[in-house]
Amino acid sequence: MGETIKKKIKRIKIDVNKCNGCRSCEMICSAYHASPKYSSNNPARSRIRVIRDPLRDIYIPVYAGEYTPAECAGRDKYVIDGKEYEECTFCRASCPSRPEFKEPDSGLPLKCDMCEGEEKPLCVEWCMAEALVYEEREEEVEDIPQPEELEVGLESLANKYGMQQLLETVSRMTQKD
Amino acid sequence: MRYAETGIYLEIDLSRGNIEKIQSDPRDTELYLGGLGTNAKMIWDRVPPEVEPFSPENLLIFSAGLLCGTPAIGCNRTIVSTISPQTRLMAFSMMGGFWAPELKFAGYDKVVLRGQSPSLVYIYIRDDKVEIRDAAHLRGKGAIETAELIRQELKDSKIQVASIGAAGENRVFFASIEQGRSSASRGGIGAVMGDKGVKAIAVRGTKDIYVARPEEFLKLCQEVMDYIKFREANPIPGVMPILAGLGSPQEMKVHDEKWHTENFMWGNSRVRRKDFWNEDIARQWAETLDAMRTRLISCYNCPMKCGATISPPGHPTYMMKCFSKLTYTMAAFADLEFGLKIAQKATEHGVDGFSAPQVMAFAVELYENGILTDADMPGFPSNNEERFHWLLERIVHREGIGDILADGTYWAAQKIGKGAEAYAHNTIKKHEQLPLKLSMLNPIYFLMYSTGEKINITQIEGQFPQAPFPTREAREEFVKDWFQVPHERFKQYFLDWEPRGEKSMPFYPTVEMCCDIVDWQERMHYIDDALGMCAGLSSFPLKPPYHIHNYPKFISAGVGIIMDEELLTEATKRYRTLVRANNIRRGMRRVDDKPPENHWKKRFPELEKQLLDAYYRMKGWNLDGIPTRESLEALGLDYVAKDFLERGILKEGEEAGLDPSPSETAHQ
Numbered sequence: 076m077g078e079t080i081k082k083k084i085k086r087i088k089i090d091v092n093k094c095n096g097c098r099s100c101e102m103i104c105s106a107y108h109a110s111p112k113y114s115s116n117n118p119a120r121s122r123i124r125v126i127r128d129p130l131r132d133i134y135i136p137v138y139a140g141e142y143t144p145a146e147c148a149g150r151d152k153y154v155i156d157g158k159e160y161e162e163c164t165f166c167r168a169s170c171p172s173r174p175e176f177k178e179p180d181s182g183l184p185l186k187c188d189m190c191e192g193e194e195k196p197l198c199v200e201w202c203m204a205e206a207l208v209y210e211e212r213e214e215e216v217e218d219i220p221q222p223e224e225l226e227v228g229l230e231s232l233a234n235k236y237g238m239q240q241l242l243e244t245v246s247r248m249t250q251k252d
Numbered sequence: 253m254r255y256a257e258t259g260i261y262l263e264i265d266l267s268r269g270n271i272e273k274i275q276s277d278p279r280d281t282e283l284y285l286g287g288l289g290t291n292a293k294m295i296w297d298r299v300p301p302e303v304e305p306f307s308p309e310n311l312l313i314f315s316a317g318l319l320c321g322t323p324a325i326g327c328n329r330t331i332v333s334t335i336s337p338q339t340r341l342m343a344f345s346m347m348g349g350f351w352a353p354e355l356k357f358a359g360y361d362k363v364v365l366r367g368q369s370p371s372l373v374y375i376y377i378r379d380d381k382v383e384i385r386d387a388a389h390l391r392g393k394g395a396i397e398t399a400e401l402i403r404q405e406l407k408d409s410k411i412q413v414a415s416i417g418a419a420g421e422n423r424v425f426f427a428s429i430e431q432g433r434s435s436a437s438r439g440g441i442g443a444v445m446g447d448k449g450v451k452a453i454a455v456r457g458t459k460d461i462y463v464a465r466p467e468e469f470l471k472l473c474q475e476v477m478d479y480i481k482f483r484e485a486n487p488i489p490g491v492m493p494i495l496a497g498l499g500s501p502q503e504m505k506v507h508d509e510k511w512h513t514e515n516f517m518w519g520n521s522r523v524r525r526k527d528f529w530n531e532d533i534a535r536q537w538a539e540t541l542d543a544m545r546t547r548l549i550s551c552y553n554c555p556m557k558c559g560a561t562i563s564p565p566g567h568p569t570y571m572m573k574c575f576s577k578l579t580y581t582m583a584a585f586a587d588l589e590f591g592l593k594i595a596q597k598a599t600e601h602g603v604d605g606f607s608a609p610q611v612m613a614f615a616v617e618l619y620e621n622g623i624l625t626d627a628d629m630p631g632f633p634s635n636n637e638e639r640f641h642w643l644l645e646r647i648v649h650r651e652g653i654g655d656i657l658a659d660g661t662y663w664a665a666q667k668i669g670k671g672a673e674a675y676a677h678n679t680i681k682k683h684e685q686l687p688l689k690l691s692m693l694n695p696i697y698f699l700m701y702s703t704g705e706k707i708n709i710t711q712i713e714g715q716f717p718q719a720p721f722p723t724r725e726a727r728e729e730f731v732k733d734w735f736q737v738p739h740e741r742f743k744q745y746f747l748d749w750e751p752r753g754e755k756s757m758p759f760y761p762t763v764e765m766c767c768d769i770v771d772w773q774e775r776m777h778y779i780d781d782a783l784g785m786c787a788g789l790s791s792f793p794l795k796p797p798y799h800i801h802n803y804p805k806f807i808s809a810g811v812g813i814i815m816d817e818e819l820l821t822e823a824t825k826r827y828r829t830l831v832r833a834n835n836i837r838r839g840m841r842r843v844d845d846k847p848p849e850n851h852w853k854k855r856f857p858e859l860e861k862q863l864l865d866a867y868y869r870m871k872g873w874n875l876d877g878i879p880t881r882e883s884l885e886a887l888g889l890d891y892v893a894k895d896f897l898e899r900g901i902l903k904e905g906e907e908a909g910l911d912p913s914p915s916e917t918a919h920q
């Protein structure tokens with residue numbers, strides 16, 4: 076158990092009624108995370124995705140949460156305001172069963188990092204429709220160390236190929252040098 | 253490494269089912285930019301004037317603009333170019349939405365279609381994988397319906413689909429290509445797509461688009477965003493709502509349609525209803541729109557919300573493009589409810605929202621004047637709204653009289669005869685125009701209408717106010733923060749421009765000033781059409797965020813080529829001339845450069861002659877509107893000069909601007 080500390084909680088409040096489906100948020104998120112910064116953009120690398128289905132008037136920006144190694148067993152359907160949604164529509168996880176929130180080349184999971192280092196999340200800055208609103212508050216939380224991006228990636232690799240194969244590959248790679 | 257563009261285009265031969273990936277020449281980007289510029293070059297190189305619109309040799313080019321797929325806000329246009337069946341000239345129509353950036357992310361700048369497929373197909377592009385797939389099951393399906401079916405079939409909700417409806421399949425001369433919330437409508441390019449046997453192009457991409465100097469590029473985007481916010485908060489005072497802001501969201505957002513309904517012609521461009529708008533109608537129309545409009549929506553990477561999702565009771569939901577909200581309504585003398593309902597069908601069938609209602613109103617007029625009879629139109633309803641539905645179905649399926657009307661008013665009138673020609677009076681270069689008629693000649697608009705090769709006035713006019721402001725104070729106020737002007741002199745033109753008296757139209761702005769103003773506006777549109785920028789953030793509104801001073805920076809930082817205002821102006825002039833050259837080679841001459849027949853009540857033939865002469869001179873064309881050898885060579889278009897000389901279009905030794913006898917016959 077970690078000790079209790081004061082922590083800044085960053086959140087993005089999403090108002091689906093205001094989203095106009097422009098995908099600026101996807102564009103800027105991917106550009107920000109390119110290296111060097113802004114050198115390229117590619118919505119397929121974004122940590123926010125706009126689930127769009129214009130003819131059913133569905134516009135849901137979802138930003139990437141934790142990686143889950145297993146897909147869920149059942150998939151519920153929700154009816155909200157007469158519109159039917161699959162559970163996946165709202166889900167923030169990258170999981171084996173959906174292409175969302177994975178690097179297109181490596182298949183490694185992506186996770187929103189609240190634009191670490193920036194004053195405000197950039198997707199919020201670029202959303203002029205104000206569908207995304209940044210909120211900050213202080214909270215007493217238990218200090219549980221969060222896995223780093225690298226760890227998340229390794230974990231998913233381990234899940235995909237097995238720990239043994241992963242270790243063997245790493246040791247082979249280190250021997251090459 | 254290529255920046256902003258991918259450097260690769262897809263070349264698909266539909267006759268043989270062959271797909272190739274071809275590297276483009278970076279030198280072409282410097283000379284012609286991208287989009288329209290390189291399309292015009294490709295048409296010049298590969299589609300000689302002997303090639304008919306409906307022929308395997310005609311190309312249909314889908315091009316993402318040069319900056320599409322970069323973070324440049326509002327840069328999402330696909331420029332579709334081909335030879336138009338209606339004008340028989342080079343067509344270049346644009347669509348917004350999401351298709352062009354997706355094509356870039358898939359790794360391509362253009363898709364070039366040639367040949368003709370023996371059966372109906374659709375093209376599926378997913379990154380490196382490109383397939384020609386059977387589309388027999390999609391025959392006759394609506395354009396939007398087709399997109400949905402393809403998305404389901406490929407199990408990918410993020411695919412962007414450009415497709416045609418029944419009109420395109422049946423080669424209706426004003427068939428459009430539809431894509432989600434937008435369409436490429438002018439010039440009948442949907443008919444060429446149908447002729448090639450292609451129902452749709454579905455594209456999905458997951459690759460990166462790079463920019464040359466990232467920090468600098470992002471800073472430029474940030475400035476544009478700040479300016480958009482500033483303009484949202486500070487609309488331009490003293491102009492009508494549609495000109496006060498950016499984009500064209502007014503059409504969907506604003507309820508007050510007094511200006512459009514009272515200033516535009518109704519029916520077959522004949523009747524102006526000066527006192528149409530009243531409280532009752534205002535209330536009724538607002539109720540209709542509120543009841544049917546679900547959401548205001550944008551194109552890729554743009555906050556302006558110019559489109560809307562419309563759900564008419566009892567009809568499927570569709571996405572409406574700005575002005576088609578009114579085109580059917582006004583053509584049929586009906587109410588907004590009718591307009592929103594028939595537009596759903598028209599969108600699915602895939603017809604141009606300017607031409608289709610005009611053609612239908614033309615048919616009604618011919619019928620009412622006994623030129624078309626019950627023998628031609630058995631079962632023609634008596635109710636006007638039903639008549640429009642009746643006509644729409646026959647036109648898109650080319651049934652009975654619809655087969656003739658499907659060629660547009662100009663060609664239909666020729667076929668019908670019996671004086672029908674007099675009713676086809678709202679065309680430019682054989683293509684239907686906005687039903688706008690005014691009292692006295694406007695010299696700036698005269699030039700834009702006559703010489704605009706995009707065949708659509710709203711895509712030529714732009715950054716200079718449409719009319720003088722009533723007071724000097726208001727004008728002074730306007731020019732204060734008018735930094736978009738290419739040169740200070742434009743401010744003076746505007747300051748001195750009076751509604752009445754010596755410095756008023758038609759003799760002020762002077763002929764030279766008019767040419768100067770038109771040249772500026774035209775230049776901005778041509779830049780947009782190469783970069784893939786939405787005119788709504790650039791060439792069309794007053795005081796837009798994109799202008800001649802920041803565009804070169806966007807190109808340098810984005811593409812990584814050397815660019816400044818002078819080079820950009822020259823490049824624009826180069827491919828503008830090339831578009832002209834394509835059309836000159838197809839027989840277009842001065843005699844074709846004229847506005848719709850009875851567009852203005854009061855005309856000034858001598859002034860009009862002076863205007864055209866001066867405009868041609870400024871462009872480096874002779875008096876017949878043909879670019880001279882000297883001006884072609886100065887632009888590096890020696891190959892065009894050579895071709896013109898070989899064909900006898902230009903004659904050896906002829907001096908610039910001295911051709912004494914402009915041709916008298918229109919091209920056929």
Ligand code: SF4
Nearest residue numbers: 094095097098100202
């Ligand atoms: S930027 Fe905002 S409005 Fe645009 S898609 Fe993202 S959440 Fe929606």
Ligand code: SF4
Nearest residue numbers: 104187189190196198
């Ligand atoms: S907060 Fe930053 S990292 Fe998270 S989705 Fe938005 S732009 Fe991407």
Ligand code: SF4
Nearest residue numbers: 499551554558786788
């Ligand atoms: S200004 Fe309007 S039409 Fe233009 S890109 Fe933006 S939303 Fe689309």
